[in-house]
Amino acid sequence: MVIFLIGFMGCGKTSIGRKVATQAGFRFMDMDREIEERCGMNVAGIFERHGEPYFRRCERELLESLAGQDGDLVVSTGGGVPCHGDNMDVMNSTGRTVYLKMSPPTLVKRLEHGRDKRPKIQGMDDGALLEYIRRTLPGREEYYNKAHFVIDCDGAADDYICRHIAGYLESN
Ligand code: S3P
Numbered sequence: 234m235v236i237f238l239i240g241f242m243g244c245g246k247t248s249i250g251r252k253v254a255t256q257a258g259f260r261f262m263d264m265d266r267e268i269e270e271r272c273g274m275n276v277a278g279i280f281e282r283h284g285e286p287y288f289r290r291c292e293r294e295l296l297e298s299l300a301g302q303d304g305d306l307v308v309s310t311g312g313g314v315p316c317h318g319d320n321m322d323v324m325n326s327t328g329r330t331v332y333l334k335m336s337p338p339t340l341v342k343r344l345e346h347g348r349d350k351r352p353k354i355q356g357m358d359d360g361a362l363l364e365y366i367r368r369t370l371p372g373r374e375e376y377y378n379k380a381h382f383v384i385d386c387d388g389a390a391d392d393y394i395c396r397h398i399a400g401y402l403e404s405n
Contacts, residue, residue, distance in 0.1 A: 235328030332380035
């Protein structure tokens with residue numbers, strides 16, 4: 234079984250994904266890290282050198298390669314993965330999708346560090362970032378909300394979120 238964690242930058246896909254994988258005895262993959270390894274440069278470098286469309290093609294190829302894999306795996310997707318082409322449908326038919334939902338002010342706080350490695354929000358101050366999230370999140374949620382399972386993560390501890398995911402997997 235493959236579990237895809239989806240959601241906006243900063244919502245905790247990677248840290249929650251690692252924990253869920255450890256607790257369930259699943260393998261773990263972070264899509265950004267996997268693409269960085271395959272390309273031999275970081276995400277910011279890929280955007281700068283090859284452009285965003287190339288990065289989106291890398292995401293798509295990686296997703297397609299996961300459709301055929303055996304075994305139990307937790308995948309932390311990049312925030313833009315569900316919102317390009319029919320990636321959301323591919324994930325929904327490959328495995329289980331879980332949307333880690335968070336409000337714009339909470340995302341801004343959580344993105345206090347790590348803006349520079351994310352080309353979409355590089356160099357933004359808090360005000361610009363809040364405005365960017367408020368502007369883009371509604372469009373992205375049209376895709377995120379197609380997830381099999383949505384967890385409201387605002388103010389929630391990691392353990393609570395992991396328990397919810399484990400409970401969902403047991404009953405599905
Ligand atoms: C992006 C999110 C990033 C990364 C890239 C683009 C996006 O991943 O894939 O910077 O478009 O939302 P995280 O959500 O892990 O930060």
